[in-house]
Amino acid sequence: MDATLELVLERGFGGTAVTDIEAAAGLSPGSGSFYRHFRSKREVFEAVFERELDRARRHRTGFERGPVGGAAEAALTRRLLEQLDYLAAIRPLIMLLAREHGRFPELTARVREALLDGGIADEAAHLARDLDGAPGDEPLRDDPHAVTAVVVSALTGYHLSREFFGRPPAGVAPERFAAALAALLAARND
Amino acid sequence: MDATLELVLERGFGGTAVTDIEAAAGLSPGSGSFYRHFRSKREVFEAVFERELDRARRHRTGFERGPVGGAAEAALTRRLLEQLDYLAAIRPLIMLLAREHGRFPELTARVREALLDGGIADEAAHLARDLDGAPGDEPLRDDPHAVTAVVVSALTGYHLSREFFGRPPAGVAPERFAAALAALLAARND
DNA sequence: GTCTATAAAATGATAGAC
DNA sequence: GTCTATCATTTTATAGAC
The missing domain is CATH 1.10.357 (Tetracycline Repressor; domain 2)
Incomplete structure (x- = not known):
């Protein structure tokens, strides 16, 4: 979520790929490991916003x-x-x-x-x-x-x-x- | 350029596809007609900004x-x-x-x-x-x-x-x- | 919970006919 | 200046091994 917040503030939601979030969070880019934590890019955005x-x-x-x-x-x-x-x-x-x-x-x-x-x-x-x-x-x-x-x-x-x-x-x-x-x-x- | 401005203000640069711009400008979406007017998505953004x-x-x-x-x-x-x-x-x-x-x-x-x-x-x-x-x-x-x-x-x-x-x-x-x-x-x- | 592998779709961009 | 067709890449998302 920290990685998502930082990237979205810099590039916007549409300009942030799940791959970027994975990389910024220390996961293997493109691995899809993101999806063990959130079901979609929209879901992580909403979680960040609520937080x-x-x-x-x-x-x-x-x-x-x-x-x-x-x-x-x-x-x-x-x-x-x-x-x-x-x-x-x-x-x-x-x-x-x-x-x-x-x-x-x-x-x-x-x-x-x-x-x-x-x-x-x-x-x-x-x-x-x-x-x-x-x-x-x-x-x-x-x-x-x-x-x-x-x-x-x-x-x-x-x-x-x-x-x-x-x-x-x-x-x-x-x-x-x-x-x-x-x-x-x-x-x-x- | 009008179409681009409107879309970028609403969805952001990264959230706006060239296809969307074509559709909003009355061109056939996905046709690539956009590229007869600007060489890239970045170029149209810069033109809009300068204007x-x-x-x-x-x-x-x-x-x-x-x-x-x-x-x-x-x-x-x-x-x-x-x-x-x-x-x-x-x-x-x-x-x-x-x-x-x-x-x-x-x-x-x-x-x-x-x-x-x-x-x-x-x-x-x-x-x-x-x-x-x-x-x-x-x-x-x-x-x-x-x-x-x-x-x-x-x-x-x-x-x-x-x-x-x-x-x-x-x-x-x-x-x-x-x-x-x-x-x-x-x-x-x- | 992370990885490799991969599928399906969307996206940026080009070629050539009209 | 627009269209059809096409391509290479990127992107979202899933399956399954470890």
């Missing part, structure tokens, strides 16, 4: 929660970096979706359910709520769902830009990026 | 420029929507990169040069500059490159989330998204 989905679900626990007190902006920055780390951790799942959502349309809904509905968007919403709950702040005068969308988009965009282009947007490192985003968010209730 | 790269380059002209005056936030919102439209227009190029940058590593630098170095990042930088030059504003007290990175990330992230997940983050429509981002940017010099 990565499970990993992603298990990974999202223990995020910091609660009102952002004291040095609000620094705390915010820390949480945003945490979310970037999460995205990095579930990289395989995101890349599997990016590569094969055309051939396996069912991936879309499954990843969305695991990531968006209960993942970053959730965290970003908490974040926005926590921020608004900070002592001394007035209630929101802007659109909280839209702010959540901006935060989620910025985080995923930053991650994907690094993945696809091999470097972060404008060459800005994660810490600088998170600090700038936190500053924008903190200033919005001034 | 989309060219289209993307030609498309980015006529963006609004200059100091954001008057209703600064509304003007900003308009420009951000313009950038989202641009991303939608060059969708094929972005998706080709997302799908095949593993198999054709040379795509990365070429798309980056066309999009990031002279594209959105450039526009975002102008945007930040124009915003700071607005009459009555004080000079920037934050990190302009990092703010640019946030804007680029937010725009690309919003676009890619819609592509990969089939819906915008938090269900927020483009207008709401752009308005929220503009509000965050406009508030940062208060």
Whole structure:
């Protein structure tokens, strides 16, 4: 499964032959030994996908929660970096979706359910709520769902830009990026 | 070439047979008529990629420029929507990169040069500059490159989330998204 | 659980008639 | 510029020995 994941991320499902998987897994290429473990190429792909989905679900626990007190902006920055780390951790799942959502349309809904509905968007919403709950702040005068969308988009965009282009947007490192985003968010209730 | 683009975006290069391309182009499948137009499958892929790269380059002209005056936030919102439209227009190029940058590593630098170095990042930088030059504003007290990175990330992230997940983050429509981002940017010099 | 051997189909590509 | 026909290779998958 590790060999399959690596090859599919590099060449795609259609560009990966069972022979390649056997070779990468240390089996004799073309021997058909693969078929003692999985009944078809599709089956191993689905197994890999399920494994990565499970990993992603298990990974999202223990995020910091609660009102952002004291040095609000620094705390915010820390949480945003945490979310970037999460995205990095579930990289395989995101890349599997990016590569094969055309051939396996069912991936879309499954990843969305695991990531968006209960993942970053959730965290970003908490974040926005926590921020608004900070002592001394007035209630929101802007659109909280839209702010959540901006935060989620910025985080995923930053991650994907690094993945696809091999470097972060404008060459800005994660810490600088998170600090700038936190500053924008903190200033919005001034 | 149209048939090839569509098939490659859906199934990937390795998952698209020359036979499929022939069928989609209205030729007799398996006839080899494809080879009267291109010498190999790789060649048609490269032709498609170059065509989309060219289209993307030609498309980015006529963006609004200059100091954001008057209703600064509304003007900003308009420009951000313009950038989202641009991303939608060059969708094929972005998706080709997302799908095949593993198999054709040379795509990365070429798309980056066309999009990031002279594209959105450039526009975002102008945007930040124009915003700071607005009459009555004080000079920037934050990190302009990092703010640019946030804007680029937010725009690309919003676009890619819609592509990969089939819906915008938090269900927020483009207008709401752009308005929220503009509000965050406009508030940062208060 | 791996190997050799092999079958059946799909795939990339060419030759030559129309 | 398309078709029929064809070929060599690659690919998916199975059978059976060890």
